[in-house]
Amino acid sequence: MRTFWLVSVAFxxxxxxxxxxxxxxxxxxxxxxxxxxxxHGDTSTPAGLGSAVYESDWLQTGTDGQVxxxxxxxxxxxxxxxxxxxxxxxxxxxxxxxYGFLMRLAHGTLECISGLTTKLxxxxxxxxxxxxxxxxxxxxxxxxxx
Amino acid sequence: MIxxxxxxxxxxxxxxxxxxxDVVVLIPDESGTVGExxxxxGTSTADLHRPLAAVNTGSEASLRNVFTAPQSDVSxxxxxxxxxxxxxxxxxxxxxxxxxxxxxxRSRRDFETASATAKGTKYADISVVGHADATGSDxxxxxxxxxxxxxxxxxxxxxxxxxxxxxxxYHGSGNPLVPxxxxxxxxxxxxxxxxxR
Numbered sequence: 355m356r357t358f359w360l361v362s363v364a365f366x367x368x369x370x371x372x373x374x375x376x377x378x379x380x381x382x383x384x385x386x387x388x389x390x391x392x393x394h395g396d397t398s399t400p401a402g403l404g405s406a407v408y409e410s411d412w413l414q415t416g417t418d419g420q421v422x423x424x425x426x427x428x429x430x431x432x433x434x435x436x437x438x439x440x441x442x443x444x445x446x447x448x449x450x451x452x453y454g455f456l457m458r459l460a461h462g463t464l465e466c467i468s469g470l471t472t473k474l475x476x477x478x479x480x481x482x483x484x485x486x487x488x489x490x491x492x493x494x495x496x497x498x499x500x
Numbered sequence: 501m502i503x504x505x506x507x508x509x510x511x512x513x514x515x516x517x518x519x520x521x522d523v524v525v526l527i528p529d530e531s532g533t534v535g536e537x538x539x540x541x542g543t544s545t546a547d548l549h550r551p552l553a554a555v556n557t558g559s560e561a562s563l564r565n566v567f568t569a570p571q572s573d574v575s576x577x578x579x580x581x582x583x584x585x586x587x588x589x590x591x592x593x594x595x596x597x598x599x600x601x602x603x604x605x606r607s608r609r610d611f612e613t614a615s616a617t618a619k620g621t622k623y624a625d626i627s628v629v630g631h632a633d634a635t636g637s638d639x640x641x642x643x644x645x646x647x648x649x650x651x652x653x654x655x656x657x658x659x660x661x662x663x664x665x666x667x668x669x670y671h672g673s674g675n676p677l678v679p680x681x682x683x684x685x686x687x688x689x690x691x692x693x694x695x696x697r
Contacts, residue, residue, distance in 0.1 A: 378667075382623065382625050382697070383623075384586035384587070384623060384697070385584045385585070385586050386584070387584070403622070403623050404622075404623035415580075420580045420581065420583060420584040421584055422584040422585055422586040423586065424586045424589060424625075424697045426627070426667075428589045428695065428697070430585060430586045430588070432581040432582070432583075432584035432585045432586070433580075433581055433584065434578060434579070434580030434581035434584070435580045437581075448671070448675055449669065449671050449674060449675065463577075463578055463580060463581045464581060465578060465581040465582060465584075465585060467529055467530075467585070467588075468535070469589070472535070483522075483557070485522060485541060485557060485558075486522070486524075486539055486540060486541040486557040486563075487539070487540045487541070488524055488537050488538070488539050488540075489537065489538040489539075489540065490535075490537050491535055491536040491537060491538070492535035492536065493529045493533060493534075493535040494526070494527050494528065494529040494530075494535065495524060495525060495526045495527060495535070495537050495548070496523075496524070496525040496527060496574065496578050496581065497523075497524050498519070498521065498522060498523050498524075498577070498578070499522050499557070500521040500522060
C-alpha cells in the first residue's frame with residue numbers, strides 16, 4: 355500500500371513537471387543592459403532581448419544590470435541593478451475569468467506598470483518581499499527591498 | 501507649515517538621506533493616471549493612492565506614516581529600473597462585417613498600421629484575439645471569432661510578420677466591448693484586437 359502511494363506521488367510529480375515544461379511563455383524580455391541572469395528550473399543562462407520567461411522563473415541583475423519584461427496581460431516590469439525576482443505565479447485566462455499574478459522580490463528595485471490583470475481582477479496581483487506584501491490595484495509603482 | 505516640513509523631513513531623518521532602504525512609491529503612469537496600491541506588513545496596512553505617495557516598509561510601525569516622496573529622490577534612486585521600462589503595448593482594434601471574417605472598410609487602414617508596427621518592432625510578440633457579437637448561437641460565434649482571428653493572423657503573416665511570434669485566442673460573444681442582450685447585433689463587438697508588445 356505504502357509503495358503504491360509513493361509510486362502515485364512520483365507519477366504525480368512527473369506529470370506536474372512535464373505540464374510545466376510545456377507551458378507557454380508568460381512574457382518576454384523587451385529591454386536589457388549589463389549582466390542579467392534568467393533561471394528556469396535548475397538552469398541559469400544569460401537573459402537576452404526577446405528571451406521568453408515562464409511561470410516560476412527567476413530574473414537576477416548584476417551590479418551593472420537592468421532588465422524590462424512585458425507579460426501576456428500587458429503588465430510591464432523593470433528591475434534595476436542588483437535585484438532578484440521570481441515570477442512566481444501567472445494565470446491570465448479572460449475567456450474563463452481566471453486571473454492570478456504573484457511576484458517575489460528577494461531584493462533590489464522594481465518598477466511595475468500593471469496591465470489587464472488589475473483592470474479585470476483588482477485583487478489578483480501582488481508582490482511579496484521578505485518583509486512586506488504589496489497588493490497592486492494598478493497601475494504604476496516602485497518597490498525597493500534590501 | 502512647520503508641521504508639514506517636519507512631517508516631510510521625518511522619513512529622511514530616519515534613513516539618513518534620500519528614500520528609506522525598504523520603500524514603496526506610487527507614481528503616475530504614462531497617461532498621467534494614478535492607481536492604488538495596498539502595502540501589508542504583519543497586521544499593519546498602508547493605502548497609497550496619491551501621486552508620489554510612499555511608505556517606509558522597514559517596520560510595521562513605519563507603515564502608519566504615508567509621506568510624499570521627493571521626485572528627485574525617486575528619479576535618482578530608481579534610475580536603473582526607470583531606464584528599463586518596456587514601451588507600452590500598442591493595441592489595434594479591427595472591425596468586421598456581420599457574420600463575416602472580412603474587415604470593414606475603415607479597419608483595412610488600421611490593419612496596415614498594425615502590421616507595419618508589428619514588423620517595425622524588434623523582439624515583438626503579438627496577440628490576436630477574436631470576438632463576435634451576440635447574434636447567432638454560441639457555437640457559431642466561437643467559430644466565427646476564431647475565423648476572424650485566423651484571417652488577421654493570415655494577413656499579418658502574408659504581410660511579413662513571422663507566424664511564431666503571433667499567439668491567437670478567441671472568445672465568441674463572451675467578453676464583449678459593449679455588453680448586449682443575446683441576439684442583438686453590435687458592430688463594436690465584431691472585432692479582433694491586435695496587441696503588439
